[in-house]
Amino acid sequence: MRHIVILTGAGISAESGIATFRGPGGLWEGHRVEDVCTPAALARDPALVHRFYDLRRAALAAVAPNAAHNALARLDRAWRGELLIVTQNVDDLHERAGARRLLHMHGELRSALCASCGAQQAWSEALPPGSVCADCHAPELRPDIVFFGEMPYQMERIDDALSQADLFVSIGTSGAVYPAAGFVRLARQHGAATLELNLERSEGSAWFDETRLGPAGTLVPAWVDEILETA
16 A cells, blocks of 8 residues: 545544534534635625634634644655645644645635735735735735635646545545545545544445544544554
């Protein structure tokens, strides 16, 4: 086994104190998804959308990577084969733990996107509507978040990695949000072994060869130890 693809979702960051996306009534931290995470919401009430992500960006200062993030960073450093960590999360906890072979398919809180020219730039402060792009100077910066209805980032790279994977591991995901929910089936089609590490069974559990249930902070370090011992 040389090629590993890992998908992480909100469950891996929950133990760090970051609220998961899905909650009672389909609300996200008290807001309807339709009010804060769609292109229509941004056009209708840019102040609300910008303020929502400003608060989430600021909240990152109060959280830290947990044992699961640290274990994946350790795997990243030690694994001699191909490895890609694909995260649905927009926090920066994987990076702060030390992971490098990583991509954010749904964008990043600490990044701004120019709606005019498509440039991305690091951004750690508040991002008020009308903020100016450093590249094209248009007052069109928005949160660099993939809203519902928009195409996730780097799908070609993800599809290529899944087509070559010997092992696909899903950690802390609901199995309800596409296209990520379909990754396990794509990996299986190309012959990969599949493993789910989750607090409870996801909507896609039936597609995995094995499901291990428990907190990510316990399951992930144990799995990384197991992988590195048999490498």
